[in-house]
Amino acid sequence: xxxxxxxxxxxxxxxxxxxxxxxxxxxxxxGLVETGRDAQGRVYLKCWDERDHNSVVLRQADRAGIxxxxxxxxxxxxxxxxxxxxxxxxxNTERIPAGEMLGTGERVRFETPSxxxxxxxxxxxxxxxxxxxxxxxxxxxxxxxxxxxxxLDHCLLYGPNVAAxxxxxxxxxxxxxxxxxLAPDNENSAAVWLSCSHKVHDIAFVEHPEPGKxxxxxxxxxxxxxxxxxSDILSMNNVPIDIGPTRHGITRGxxxxxxxxxxxxxxxxxxxxxxxxxxEPTTWxxxxxxxxxxxDYPQRKLHETFLTVVT
Ligand SMILES: [Fe+2]
Numbered sequence: 001x002x003x004x005x006x007x008x009x010x011x012x013x014x015x016x017x018x019x020x021x022x023x024x025x026x027x028x029x030x031g032l033v034e035t036g037r038d039a040q041g042r043v044y045l046k047c048w049d050e051r052d053h054n055s056v057v058l059r060q061a062d063r064a065g066i067x068x069x070x071x072x073x074x075x076x077x078x079x080x081x082x083x084x085x086x087x088x089x090x091x092n093t094e095r096i097p098a099g100e101m102l103g104t105g106e107r108v109r110f111e112t113p114s115x116x117x118x119x120x121x122x123x124x125x126x127x128x129x130x131x132x133x134x135x136x137x138x139x140x141x142x143x144x145x146x147x148x149x150x151x152l153d154h155c156l157l158y159g160p161n162v163a164a165x166x167x168x169x170x171x172x173x174x175x176x177x178x179x180x181x182l183a184p185d186n187e188n189s190a191a192v193w194l195s196c197s198h199k200v201h202d203i204a205f206v207e208h209p210e211p212g213k214x215x216x217x218x219x220x221x222x223x224x225x226x227x228x229x230x231s232d233i234l235s236m237n238n239v240p241i242d243i244g245p246t247r248h249g250i251t252r253g254x255x256x257x258x259x260x261x262x263x264x265x266x267x268x269x270x271x272x273x274x275x276x277x278x279x280e281p282t283t284w285x286x287x288x289x290x291x292x293x294x295x296d297y298p299q300r301k302l303h304e305t306f307l308t309v310v311t
Pocket of ligand 1: 155156218267
């Protein structure tokens with residue numbers, strides 16, 4: 001499809017309880033590349049194959065969780081248009097000046113009905129992926145450091161009013177519904193997987209009474225072998241694993257869920273399929289999340305932590 005509007009997830013800003021422990025986790029075990037530290041003490045990292053300055057921002061705080069999640073949009077005109085569309089829809093927006101985050105242009109921030117801060121921005125410093133141009137090699141030394149995912153792929157957020165969030169993302173921001181889990185009433189959606197691209201999801205939401213919660217940030221690997229290697233690396237480093245390695249029925253992603261030292265869940269995964277906006281969304285019943293293999297296809301069970309542990 002022609003890529004316009006919202007292009008892709010750009011950054012997740014995460015609260016951590018101990019910055020040094022978090023940097024060790026994300027830089028040395030996960031294998032992200034540190035790209036800077038700012039005057040507030042925030043640490044910026046990117047995955048080796050990402051070209052923009054940052055995709056993960058760590059801030060030390062007294063509770064874990066997510067400060068905000070950002071999407072890159074096509075250009076400044078798109079940013080202005082989406083801001084006016086949000087306002088016309090009744091959503092308050094705030095402009096955050098260029099440079100407030102290292103290497104990052106002006107951001108438009110708004111709060112979703114689920115209590116999450118989402119940002120849109122058009123400009124971020126291109127630092128490249130370390131490959132020479134022209135005639136690049138297929139990978140760099142950085143791709144062998146730790147787990148070394150290729151990109152920040154999506155996030156899953158927990159909060160109330162999923163139906164309103166679904167409307168906001170599809171009617172204003174141009175996303176489309178790829179998969180959803182029905183609530184026990186078999187009418188409303190308890191969870192939605194939304195895409196602005198050719199991916200099975202760029203963001204997902206699960207209905208939850210507490211607003212603003214993080215379920216996981218997700219990082220993409222190239223192969224199932226790399227997912228298994230990731231589980232070895234996590235175990236070697238005593239990183240607690242939540243679920244996997246296994247396959248989700250939902251999205252067909254092959255996955256590991258684990259926790260960073262602050263208790264923020266993250267995912268390393270590969271696979272899925274490539275949907276188009278005209279596909280009929282895939283529906284899972286509430287029972288299907290567990291017994292139907294939606295969460296864990298091989299084991300067909302609902303791991304209790306999936307619904308209960310968030311930051
Ligand atoms: Fe995920």
